[in-house]
Amino acid sequence: MSCTNQICTLSSSNADSFLSASKNYEEAFARIRSNDIPKSAIERSQLRALVEATRNDLGICNADDISRGYLAKTLECYESLLAPIRTLPSEIMISIFKLVVWDDDFVEIATGPFRCSGPIFPLTWVNYRWREIIISQPSFWSSLDLFLRVYGREADFQLMADVVGECLLRSGTIAPLHLKILVRGWDARASSGQLHVLNMLNEHAYRWKEIVFECLLPEPHLAHMLNQICSQNTSLPALEVVNLSTTNKEKPFLLGFFGPTFIHLPRLHTLFISLLRSTDLVLIDLQQLTTFRINHYIGCSFAALLENCPLLEHLEISEITSSDAGVSSTIPFVHHTHLTSLHLNNLQWFPIGLWQSVHLPNLTHLEVNGYMGRGSFLNTFEEVKTMLVQSKCVLQHIHFHWHKNGLNDSEYAHSCFLQGILISPTSTIDYKYHDKRGSLPPQCFGNCGIYYCYTDTPNTLPTVTSSGAVYHHRRYMTLSLLPPEIGP
Known part of the structure; x- marks a missing residue:
């Protein structure tokens, strides 16, 4: 029913009351839209009096009174004008x-x-x-x-x-x-x-x-x-x-x-790029870069890349295509002291020779993802391990995410997978693999602080290591403390 029709059905006194309530609401609403707040103590006192009067009118108003809705909304407007947020x-x-x-x-x-x-x-x-x-x-x-x-x-x-x-x-x-x-x-x-x-x-x-x-x-x-x-x-x-x-x-x-x-x-300081050639390194100012994520890198060595990023702290690469186009025949030796975090995806497709002439002495975080048993994964990982050992860096956090449990191969099943790599006594290892053939023996990890292991295998009973630490292998997460020793 329209406002005009509502007024026509009311008595003269009720119609006047309705029109008055409607007018008061329109004026109050206009004040809050324009933020017409009281500026002085007298104006604030007058507005508080209006709040009390409107609250009293609302209290004595019958539930079926058509003016009740306008009175309630008018009261909200008056109270809003007194809200502290309007004076901030x-x-x-x-x-x-x-x-x-x-x-x-x-x-x-x-x-x-x-x-x-x-x-x-x-x-x-x-x-x-x-x-x-x-x-x-x-x-x-x-x-x-x-x-x-x-x-x-x-x-x-x-x-x-x-x-x-x-x-x-x-x-x-x-x-x-x-x-x-x-x-x-x-x-x-x-x-x-x-x-x-x-x-x-x-x-x-x-x-x-x-x-x-x-x-x-x-x-x-x-x-x-x-x-x-x-x-x-x-x-x-x-x-x-x-x-x-x-x-x-x-x-x-x-x-x-x-x-x-x-x-x-x-x-x-931050660059994410889907494809980068080694020949592009001289076309982009990387001198202040600290975070670098490359989906596909075309080049023959990481030494040239790191040489152009002297302040780089975080590097993530997902795919590599070997190419020596535009690259000097002499690979520079790079002793990069700023890089602390290295993330390598699809390691099985990385070409051999990327890490020669590279030392990362301050590397603390290593993340490696890939498919064990495919491509050149084991050779590439051995090359990364060699670089880490020669760099003499002390790892704080290690994350492995593998599809297929390549460690079940006889060559690696009982060897210390991180042998030779320095690991902090407070380090954390996140290990995730997708294979239902069985779990890894704890000795594959060497000495470190905490293991978080995610796997597809069912829950198994805890295993006691030679050091007396308990290694729990579960479907989602395990946590185990080992001796606080640095090194292999």
């Missing part, structure tokens, strides 16, 4: 908003027509003060999470450009930009709309602090962005984090794809 300084409000917003200021919905969402937008709808604070704070508009996909309407591309343009405008000219771009599709008809948005982002490349670019193919989107940066001689002085990923292994980054785009990155 803008600086504190900004800190509170950041806890809500995190870094997803603008997120495009991945399906249907173009829409944008994110926690920042509802906050601007609460009241005038919140909106003013948020709009005036560039950091709330400097993180963009963008899906580039093919739309059926030209209007969707224009709307995307309008929203991105407004966010960039509100982010100012100084605030660092965090960009995440996921390309979900492309065809010739969509190229102009998609590339126009990328051009808008490129105009602010000097402010990029973090860029994540994930696509099926590097052409044309990523190539377009890099070419634009190079052609305009745009510097990237603020760039700290780069993630460039393609999901199509058949068409990766071509030789020389990056050009001189990243040749000067004075602040770059």
Whole structure:
């Protein structure tokens, strides 16, 4: 029933009461939207009197009185105007908003027509003060999470450009930009709309602090962005984090794809890249890099890679293709003192000779994943072990994740798998393997502090080692303490 029809069914006195309650609510609601809080002690006293009067009216109002709903909402508005949060300084409000917003200021919905969402937008709808604070704070508009996909309407591309343009405008000219771009599709008809948005982002490349670019193919989107940066001689002085990923292994980054785009990155400390050639090392400024994750590395030695990353602390590599193209015939000896964490995936496909001339004396964390019994796993692992022994590093945490229990082979079943490697007395070993043929004998691990073992085998009875320590082998996790001795 509409408000007009409701009034028509009421008596004159009830209608007046209803209209008065409705008007009071509209005025109170307008006050909270504009954050019209009491400024003086007298105004606060007057507002408290209104709260008491409204609460009394609500208390004597019949349950079926049509004015009751408006009275309840009016009381909420009055009480809201007295809430302490409305008097907090803008600086504190900004800190509170950041806890809500995190870094997803603008997120495009991945399906249907173009829409944008994110926690920042509802906050601007609460009241005038919140909106003013948020709009005036560039950091709330400097993180963009963008899906580039093919739309059926030209209007969707224009709307995307309008929203991105407004966010960039509100982010100012100084605030660092965090960009995440996921390309979900492309065809010739969509190229102009998609590339126009990328051009808008490129105009602010000097402010990029973090860029994540994930696509099926590097052409044309990523190539377009890099070419634009190079052609305009745009510097990237603020760039700290780069993630460039393609999901199509058949068409990766071509030789020389990056050009001189990243040749000067004075602040770059984290780099994730799906494919890197050893010839690319001179095209990317890696001097300040501390974290490096490479899905596919094409080269013949890690010495050349580490030589170009003097401050590197964490290295993860998932696939290697041996190639000596563009590499000096003389492999440099690298005594790398900063690397503390090494993560090697698919070790069975790593070529031999990668670790020659490499010492990592301060390595403490080692993670190795692979398929035992396939490829050159055992030879490659022996090479890694040799490098570790020669480096004289003391490992604190070791993680093995193997598919198939290669240690059941007669050659390795009863040998000390970590023999010769220095292990801290407080070390932790995470061991996970997928094979239902049986468990490992505890002597394969040598002396260390704690074992966390994950396996597909059923639970078995505890095993007592020669040192008297108890090694529990279970389906999910085991924990066992061994003597605090360093070394084999």
